[in-house]
Structure formats: structure tokens, C-alpha cells
Amino acid sequence: MSGSGPTRLHDTTDQAPRQVVHSPEQVELHFPVAGPTTRMLAYAIDLVVILVLEGALIVALLAATPLAQWLAEWLAGRLPDPNAPLVPQDVPQALEPFLLLLAAFLLVQMAVEWGYFIVLETTTGGRSLGKAALGLRVVRDSGLAISPRDSLVRNLLRTVDMLPANYVVGLVAMVVSEQGKRLGDVAAGTVVVRLDRSTRAAPLPEGDAADDLAFRFERAQIARLGPRERMLVRQTLRRHAELDPDAAEQALELAVDALRARLAYAPVAPGERLAFLRALWRAAQRR
Numbered sequence: 001m002s003g004s005g006p007t008r009l010h011d012t013t014d015q016a017p018r019q020v021v022h023s024p025e026q027v028e029l030h031f032p033v034a035g036p037t038t039r040m041l042a043y044a045i046d047l048v049v050i051l052v053l054e055g056a057l058i059v060a061l062l063a064a065t066p067l068a069q070w071l072a073e074w075l076a077g078r079l080p081d082p083n084a085p086l087v088p089q090d091v092p093q094a095l096e097p098f099l100l101l102l103a104a105f106l107l108v109q110m111a112v113e114w115g116y117f118i119v120l121e122t123t124t125g126g127r128s129l130g131k132a133a134l135g136l137r138v139v140r141d142s143g144l145a146i147s148p149r150d151s152l153v154r155n156l157l158r159t160v161d162m163l164p165a166n167y168v169v170g171l172v173a174m175v176v177s178e179q180g181k182r183l184g185d186v187a188a189g190t191v192v193v194r195l196d197r198s199t200r201a202a203p204l205p206e207g208d209a210a211d212d213l214a215f216r217f218e219r220a221q222i223a224r225l226g227p228r229e230r231m232l233v234r235q236t237l238r239r240h241a242e243l244d245p246d247a248a249e250q251a252l253e254l255a256v257d258a259l260r261a262r263l264a265y266a267p268v269a270p271g272e273r274l275a276f277l278r279a280l281w282r283a284a285q286r287r
Contacts, residue, residue: 031193045130157184
């Protein structure tokens with residue numbers, strides 16, 4: 001959808017805000033915006049995955065490298081003698097190893113979390129495992145797929161959205177924003193949308209056997225129907241009942257004229273265009 005038009009927020013009758021963009025063909029596309037509850041559930045799934053990855057990484061580092069032995073020796077040299085009385089001057093020295101370990105753990109956690117989201121969002125079109133499980137996707141405000149830069153910006157600002165704890169800033173920002181954006185989304189120009197399942201298309205009208213008698217098609221003519229021609233027949237028949245009479249008649253005329261030219265078929269009377277399409281579809285399905 002390169003070159004899509006400006007976006008706007010659209011209020012629907014179901015009270016669910018939608019991000020609306022226009023494709024280069026000026027087709028209006030509606031993206032339902034994900035709410036805070038769904039995003040929190042998706043992050044909960046991601047958090048479980050991240051904790052598993054962090055645990056596996058730590059175990060792998062301790063098992064595959066001399067890190068465990070080095071850490072034990074380093075701590076032994078830093079920790080005070082447990083049999084000796086602890087004086088106030090020794091308290092900072094006793095806490096130093098634990099503070100350093102805590103800082104190292106936090107750095108590893110941030111690196112894994114950033115890498116997890118950035119890698120997945122840029123390789124799967126804006127979907128982490130949690131978002132994929134709940135049918136969410138991160139897109140740009142224009143509806144286009146996010147770039148590595150967009151993912152980097154929105155995820156680096158997680159450190160701000162996490163403040164003061166448990167994503168309080170990010171949650172407040174999502175509640176206040178009409179588009180459910182946290183600060184990272186505002187800075188990156190992205191929005192999290194729902195990938196709602198579309199309703200199943202209605203079956204095509206069966207038509208009447210009399211249509212088959214009124215219109216005959218040679219095998220060579222049916223062979224000229226490619227995927228585009230079959231799609232044209234199918235969409236015209238499906239949308240015929242949904243359009244107003246004037247638009248339906250115009251769509252029938254354009255479709256029949258294009259198909260007649262493709263098949264080198266004789267002219268079709270205006271009142272028989274719908275029967276012609278039905279007969280053509282039935283003939284194409286049989287062959």
C-alpha cells in the first residue's frame with residue numbers, strides 16, 4: 001500500500017475505534033484498534049516467553065562457560081567472613097556483589113526483552129508471540145508494515161512506559177489516547193490493531209438450469225478464463241444483491257462486456273446479463 005493517503009480515526013457503531021487509511025486505489029481500509037486489556041494479555045504471554053528465554057540463557061552461560069567458577073571466586077573474594085562480626089563499615093562492601101549482580105540481571109533482561117520484540121516485529125510483520133496468539137499486529141499509522149527503525153524506537157521507549165513500575169505510564173497513555181497508543185507508539189508513529197476474522201462470504205447464487213440452455217460455451221472459451229476472469233465473475237455475482245439497482249446494472253455491464261471480449265462471445269441483452277454470468281460460472285465450475 002505504498003503511497004497510501006492520510007489516516008484518521010473512525011468511530012463505529014460498535015464503539016470500537018478504528019484506524020482508517022486509504023490505499024493508492026482510494027479504497028478505505030478499517031483497522032480496529034486494540035484496547036489496553038487485549039494488549040496487556042498479549043504482553044503477559046510475551047513476558048512468560050521472555051522469562052523462559054532469560055532463564056535458558058543464564059543456564060546456557062553457566063554450563064557452557066567458566067562463568068560460574070569465575071563468579072564464585074569473585075564473590076568469595078568480595079564477601080566478608082561469615083564467622084567475623086559485621087561492622088557498619090562492611091555493609092556497603094557486603095552489598096556490592098549483590099547490587100552488581102542485580103544490575104547485570106537487569107541489563108540482560110532489557111537486552112533480551114528489546115531483542116525479543118525488535119526481532120519478532122521486524123521479521124513477522126509486527127507480531128510477537130503474544131500478539132499473534134491474540135490476533136494483534138503493530139502497523140504504522142498509515143497502515144504499512146513497521147520498519148526496523150519503527151520497532152527500535154517503540155521498544156526502546158518501553159523503559160519510559162514501564163515507569164514507575166508495571167507499565168503504569170504506558171497503561172495511562174493507552175487509556176488517554178484515542179488510538180490506544182503508549183508513548184513508544186506515539187514516538188514511532190505506530191498503532192496496535194486487531195486482526196479480526198472477516199465474515200465468511202455468502203455462497204454464490206446457484207442460478208437456474210434454464211440459464212445453461214440459453215447460453216452455451218465452447219470448451220475453448222472456458223479455457224480462456226484465467227484467475228482474474230473467474231474472480232470478476234465471482235465478485236460481480238456476489239456483490240450484485242448488495243448494490244443499489246443503478247450500480248448493480250453498471251457493474252453487470254462492465255463485467256459482461258469484459259468477459260464477452262475475452263471469450264469472443266456474441267452480444268448479450270441488458271436483461272440477460274445476470275443470467276449470462278450465472279451460466280458462465282456454472283460452466284466454468286463444471287470444467
